[in-house]
Amino acid sequence: MGINRYLYYLIFLNMIINVVVLVPNILINDRFNGALMAMLVSIPISLTLIYFFGKAIARFPGMGLPEILKDHLPKWGHHSTLFLFGVMWYLIGLIPLLVFVSIIKDYINQDNDRLLIISVLLILLVFCCRLNSKTLLYGMEVLLVINVPLVLFLIAKLLINKEMNWDAILEIGTHFFGIPSLQSIAAATFMFTGYTNMVIFQRIFEGKFKFKHIWMIGVLGLLFLLTSFFIPIGYQGTDGVANYMLPWLVTADSIRIEFFVVERVLYLFIFVYISIGLIGTIIFWHIALDLLKNIFPEKSRDKSSWAILILFSAVAMTLEIFLNEYDRYDFTSAWLIVRLFGELLLVLIMSYAARKKALK
Amino acid sequence: MFAKKVTESKKWLENKLKNSSDVKNDSISTTNFKVSVMYISSICKSDTIYQYIINPAFKTDTLSDYETYLRSFPGCTEPKDNQEALDKMLTGSVVIFLKSKLFVFEAKNVQSGYVSDANVEISILGPQDALVEKLSTNINLIRHRYHSERLSIENKIIGKLSQTNVAIAYDQSIADDSVITDVKKKLSEIDVDILQSAGQLHQLLTNKKWSLFPTLLITERPDRIVKNISEGKVVIIFETSPFALIIPSVFFDFFSSMDDIYQLPGVGRFLSFLRYMGVFIATLLPGFYVAVASYNPEIFRVQLALSIAGSRATVPYPSYLEILFMLFMMEFLIEASIRLPKTVGSAATTVGGLILGQAATEAGLVSNIMIIIVAAVAIANFVIPINAMGFAIRVVKYPILLISTLFGLTGLAISFIGLVLYLANQRSFGTSYFRFFEIDKPPNKKNKESTTS
Numbered sequence: 001m002g003i004n005r006y007l008y009y010l011i012f013l014n015m016i017i018n019v020v021v022l023v024p025n026i027l028i029n030d031r032f033n034g035a036l037m038a039m040l041v042s043i044p045i046s047l048t049l050i051y052f053f054g055k056a057i058a059r060f061p062g063m064g065l066p067e068i069l070k071d072h073l074p075k076w077g078h079h080s081t082l083f084l085f086g087v088m089w090y091l092i093g094l095i096p097l098l099v100f101v102s103i104i105k106d107y108i109n110q111d112n113d114r115l116l117i118i119s120v121l122l123i124l125l126v127f128c129c130r131l132n133s134k135t136l137l138y139g140m141e142v143l144l145v146i147n148v149p150l151v152l153f154l155i156a157k158l159l160i161n162k163e164m165n166w167d168a169i170l171e172i173g174t175h176f177f178g179i180p181s182l183q184s185i186a187a188a189t190f191m192f193t194g195y196t197n198m199v200i201f202q203r204i205f206e207g208k209f210k211f212k213h214i215w216m217i218g219v220l221g222l223l224f225l226l227t228s229f230f231i232p233i234g235y236q237g238t239d240g241v242a243n244y245m246l247p248w249l250v251t252a253d254s255i256r257i258e259f260f261v262v263e264r265v266l267y268l269f270i271f272v273y274i275s276i277g278l279i280g281t282i283i284f285w286h287i288a289l290d291l292l293k294n295i296f297p298e299k300s301r302d303k304s305s306w307a308i309l310i311l312f313s314a315v316a317m318t319l320e321i322f323l324n325e326y327d328r329y330d331f332t333s334a335w336l337i338v339r340l341f342g343e344l345l346l347v348l349i350m351s352y353a354a355r356k357k358a359l360k
Numbered sequence: 361m362f363a364k365k366v367t368e369s370k371k372w373l374e375n376k377l378k379n380s381s382d383v384k385n386d387s388i389s390t391t392n393f394k395v396s397v398m399y400i401s402s403i404c405k406s407d408t409i410y411q412y413i414i415n416p417a418f419k420t421d422t423l424s425d426y427e428t429y430l431r432s433f434p435g436c437t438e439p440k441d442n443q444e445a446l447d448k449m450l451t452g453s454v455v456i457f458l459k460s461k462l463f464v465f466e467a468k469n470v471q472s473g474y475v476s477d478a479n480v481e482i483s484i485l486g487p488q489d490a491l492v493e494k495l496s497t498n499i500n501l502i503r504h505r506y507h508s509e510r511l512s513i514e515n516k517i518i519g520k521l522s523q524t525n526v527a528i529a530y531d532q533s534i535a536d537d538s539v540i541t542d543v544k545k546k547l548s549e550i551d552v553d554i555l556q557s558a559g560q561l562h563q564l565l566t567n568k569k570w571s572l573f574p575t576l577l578i579t580e581r582p583d584r585i586v587k588n589i590s591e592g593k594v595v596i597i598f599e600t601s602p603f604a605l606i607i608p609s610v611f612f613d614f615f616s617s618m619d620d621i622y623q624l625p626g627v628g629r630f631l632s633f634l635r636y637m638g639v640f641i642a643t644l645l646p647g648f649y650v651a652v653a654s655y656n657p658e659i660f661r662v663q664l665a666l667s668i669a670g671s672r673a674t675v676p677y678p679s680y681l682e683i684l685f686m687l688f689m690m691e692f693l694i695e696a697s698i699r700l701p702k703t704v705g706s707a708a709t710t711v712g713g714l715i716l717g718q719a720a721t722e723a724g725l726v727s728n729i730m731i732i733i734v735a736a737v738a739i740a741n742f743v744i745p746i747n748a749m750g751f752a753i754r755v756v757k758y759p760i761l762l763i764s765t766l767f768g769l770t771g772l773a774i775s776f777i778g779l780v781l782y783l784a785n786q787r788s789f790g791t792s793y794f795r796f797f798e799i800d801k802p803p804n805k806k807n808k809e810s811t812t813s
């Protein structure tokens with residue numbers, strides 16, 4: 001396993017948190033029009049991107065995206081690319097955060113104000129995303145090791161339950177042939193994008209990461225896509241599933257653990273997803289912060305990183321005030337499309353830089 | 361020709377043991393001849409050496425007489441080769457270099473008389489010896505468990521007024537060079553008047569104002585020290601303290617007891633599983649209770665929620681005050697029973713036990729379930745085998761309790777993530793303190809040599 005495991009953790013993290021980035025919602029919306037096809041199409045697209053990205057980044061051992069761009073792009077290009085990707089990573093972290101605030105408000109702390117909830121989460125995020133990259137990987141490992149067995153338990157529990165309606169799933173299966181929309185392809189490819197986090201984490205461990213066993217990522221991603229798409233359908237029915245903003249929460253709430261202290265699976269689910277999702281957000285914002293602060297000159301980086309974090313929090317709070325749940329859904333699905341093209345651009349830039357370095 | 365061989369052997373031995381400060385290399389010149397002796401002072405009896413080796417040298421006339429005298433001892437032999445001489449020396453023999461011959465003379469000093477049993481880190485099946493407050497005895501205890509020329513022991517003096525003698529022990533061939541130089545550098549930079557305990561040195565070495573978790577392991581067990589030396593760690597032993605520091609240490613070291621190794625593997629695993637359960641209970645349970653009782657009683661199954669509510673019916677204040685009241689009573693009780701003289705100690709526990717156990721519930725000040733929770737927290741805390749870590753866990757439950765009181769279950773989840781990241785952010789002499797799998801240890805010297813050559 002060795003050091004490479006951290007790469008797989010990062011990929012795995014994205015696969016698990018898809019639920020709180022509204023991937024299942026978007027796919028479920030398209031369940032009669034090619035969502036399944038979109039999942040299928042997303043695998044070759046993502047695996048190709050991973051392959052080229054892995055090949056390109058292997059040429060830059062121990063270097064992060066800012067250093068790579070600095071050497072191979074003109075200054076304006078370097079700064080604008082860093083800004084673009086910095087904003088992208090910030091938004092990847094922001095969406096789960098907003099979803100958490102509404103989950104917490106609706107299910108756990110009904111008496112607290114939304115702004116209070118988001119401030120508490122932001123305090124944790126601001127302090128934690130300034131930590132050392134290695135620290136974050138170690139912390140992520142511990143949280144994953146604690147939580148992934150619970151995730152698997154929940155999925156198994158949902159799958160073997162008698163209430164699960166397999167006919168509904170088969171019914172959706174008959175809509176397999178359809179032309180997938182860009183939106184659902186973008187949502188499905190999100191599952192595989194954990195590898196892009198290497199733009200910063202490549203720096204540590206002297207770049208000893210290797211992109212091996214890419215097919216495994218494909219298989220695992222497909223499994224997670226299928227579960228996160230079909231299980232809500234199996235519980236809420238082919239039509240009913242579209243009635244919920246967060247179909248997975250309702251699904252988790254439809255089963256009980258009869259012989260345990262905490263009877264409602266929902267709470268277990270929320271806990272698992274808060275701890276995995278928050279570490280995800282911390283990691284995404286850590287990357288965003290690192291990318292953005294590299295725009296500034298070396299001397300003022302410490303000060304500017306605080307300024308960036310204050311800006312992060314201010315934007316998060318503003319969006320929390322002004323976006324309702326429908327806006328959040330539209331925002332997310334638009335952002336996922338932008339993200340797909342951003343990912344393409346990232347792989348292109350990386351390949352360009354790698355090629356340039358090889359020619360030198 | 362033989363004379364040359366003897367000087368060569370002497371050089372070879374000197375070279376092998378050059379990093380050990382307790383190696384003595386003396387020459388005895390009488391009017392008639394010259395001999396030299398070499399021994400490790402910490403494991404040899406100096407009386408024996410004076411009485412049977414040095415004194416007679418002045419009483420005999422010629423070298424051959426002295427040789428015959430030496431040969432008459434059963435414990436005095438002629439080693440086959442240098443390696444045998446070294447091995448004998450490491451187990452407590454004196455090497456005597458005559459003009460053309462060398463002898464090994466057994467002068468072993470096993471210290472057992474005033475070595476006491478371990479009483480802080482108790483083991484059931486393991487060795488019972490503990491370190492004492494005397495450096496030479498401590499080195500003796502270690503040398504007798506680690507017979508290898510690679511064990512090097514270097515002395516240092518710390519403290520302007522106390523002039524405390526400190527020894528750094530490590531295995532030359534597997535300890536990490538960067539850690540050794542780092543430790544030596546930090547030790548020489550220490551500017552302090554009085555140094556009296558391992559805990560104090562821990563603070564001076566880590567140099568953090570608000571650190572909560574111990575990042576260097578403090579132990580009193582020679583068997584643990586030897587095990588760690590064999591794993592390539594550096595150990596600091598003291599003149600005036602019966603504890604040693606192990607550098608570097610990771611979080612999980614603090615949860616392993618030596619019994620885990622001495623017990624059968626299945627039992628050992630179960631014991632360490634118990635300890636991690638204990639940590640979860642001791643840190644999270646108070647916060648969880650407050651969050652559930654005050655914010656989200658619905659997460660429990662109905663019967664349980666009702667029985668908690670029922671037992672809290674007489675309690676006139678919110679759950680966080682209830683748990684704080686009980687936790688503080690428990691802490692007072694623990695502190696009192698540690699510091700009190702043994703004769704008064706039993707009285708304190710009786711009085712405290714009465715109040716905590718029965719009277720508080722009957723008076724309606726705390727609920728029955730609360731008592732069970734506080735007892736569970738206290739007992740779970742005692743399961744942690746290393747004392748310093750037990751104290752850290754005792755403290756860490758309070759911030760978690762505070763955040764959970766303010767923000768309910770969300771606060772509990774957030775403080776748990778915060779705790780994990782705080783731990784992951786600690787470093788112990790460059791080693792990552794908190795990581796789940798330790799597969800990729802930094803390459804130690806042995807590996808480095810094999811990869812470069």
